[in-house]
Amino acid sequence: MQPIKGILLKLIAVMLFIVMSALIKAASDHVPAGQTVFYRSFFxxxxxxxxxxxxxxxxxxLKVQSPMGHFWRGFVGTAAMGMMFAGLGLLPLPEVTALGYAAPLMTVVLAAMFLNEKVGVFRIGAVALGLVGVMIVLMPRLSTLSGPTVETAAAVGAVLVLMGALCAALAQxxxxxxxxxxxxxxxxxxxxxxxxxxxxxxxxxxxVWPTQAEWVYLVLAGLIGGLAQIFLTSAYRFADASVVAPFDYASMIFALLIGYFIFDEVPTKTMLLGASLVVLAGCIIIWRERQLGLQRGKARPLKTPQG
Known part of the structure; x- marks a missing residue:
C-alpha cells in the first residue's frame, strides 16, 4: 500500500469531478440535462x-457475469446524473455539492434495507445528524415554493439534486x-x-445544437469525467477505502473556489452550516466503518480452522 499516492490520486479525481461539474453548469443554460448526460458518458x-x-x-x-446487474446500476446511475446535471443549472455549484453529500448517508440506510447490513446506533445517529444538515441546506429553498420565480426554480433544483443523491446511493x-x-x-x-x-x-x-463554446464544454466534461473515474479507481489500488474516502469532502473547497471565481457565487452562512454537519456526519460514518473493519480483521485469526 502507498497511502500518500492513493490520497493524491483521490484529490486529483475529486478536483476533476468538480471541474467537470463546472463545465456542465456552464452549458446548462442552453443544453438540456439529458443531452448533457450523453456527452458526459459518450466521450x-x-x-x-x-x-x-x-x-x-x-x-x-469487459467480461461480465451479471448483465442485468450492470443494466440496473446504469439505469439508476443515469437517473442520478441527469437529476444532478439539471440541478446544476438551477443552483450554485457549492450548494449542489453539499446536497450531493447526502448520497453516502442514504447508502447506509439502503444497505441496511437491501443488503441486510447491520447498522448500529452510532451510524444511525451519524445519518440523522447528516440529514439535519441536508435539511438546513434545503429549507431556505423549499420556503420559496410559491410561484414561477427564480427562487422557485432553485427550490426545484434542490429537490432534483436530493433525488439524484438518492439514486446515486441506490447505484452504490x-x-x-x-x-x-x-x-x-x-x-x-x-x-x-x-x-x-x-x-x-x-x-x-x-x-439543441450547442454553440461552439458549449461543444468544447461538453466534450471536455466527458473526457475529464472519464479521466476522473480512472484516477478514482486507481486511488483505491494504493490505499484502503477508509484512508481516501474522507478526501471526498475536499470537493467542497474546490466547489467554493470555482463557484466564487468563475460563477460569482457567494455561499450563504446557512448553506455552509448545513454542509459542515453533512461533512461531519460522513466523516463519523467513515471512521466507524474503519473501526468495524479493524475489529473484523482482529477477529478472523481467532476463529477455529474448519477441517
Missing amino acids: AIPVILIWLWYRHELSTG IYIRKLVATEQTAAIVFYFSLTSTLLSLLTLPLGW
Whole structure:
C-alpha cells in the first residue's frame, strides 16, 4: 500500500469531478440535462478504453457475469446524473455539492434495507445528524415554493439534486453487489455505455445544437469525467477505502473556489452550516466503518480452522 499516492490520486479525481461539474453548469443554460448526460458518458468511453488497453485489460476487463446487474446500476446511475446535471443549472455549484453529500448517508440506510447490513446506533445517529444538515441546506429553498420565480426554480433544483443523491446511493448498492462477481473495469465501462444509450431516450424531449463554446464544454466534461473515474479507481489500488474516502469532502473547497471565481457565487452562512454537519456526519460514518473493519480483521485469526 502507498497511502500518500492513493490520497493524491483521490484529490486529483475529486478536483476533476468538480471541474467537470463546472463545465456542465456552464452549458446548462442552453443544453438540456439529458443531452448533457450523453456527452458526459459518450466521450468518457474512449478514455476508459485507452486506460484498459494500457493496462492490458481489454480482453478480460469487459467480461461480465451479471448483465442485468450492470443494466440496473446504469439505469439508476443515469437517473442520478441527469437529476444532478439539471440541478446544476438551477443552483450554485457549492450548494449542489453539499446536497450531493447526502448520497453516502442514504447508502447506509439502503444497505441496511437491501443488503441486510447491520447498522448500529452510532451510524444511525451519524445519518440523522447528516440529514439535519441536508435539511438546513434545503429549507431556505423549499420556503420559496410559491410561484414561477427564480427562487422557485432553485427550490426545484434542490429537490432534483436530493433525488439524484438518492439514486446515486441506490447505484452504490448495485455496485456493492456487482463487485462480488465483476471486475472494476467492467463496472466503469458498462456504466458509461449504458448511460450513453439511455440518454438517447431523451432526444425526443428537445435536444439543441450547442454553440461552439458549449461543444468544447461538453466534450471536455466527458473526457475529464472519464479521466476522473480512472484516477478514482486507481486511488483505491494504493490505499484502503477508509484512508481516501474522507478526501471526498475536499470537493467542497474546490466547489467554493470555482463557484466564487468563475460563477460569482457567494455561499450563504446557512448553506455552509448545513454542509459542515453533512461533512461531519460522513466523516463519523467513515471512521466507524474503519473501526468495524479493524475489529473484523482482529477477529478472523481467532476463529477455529474448519477441517
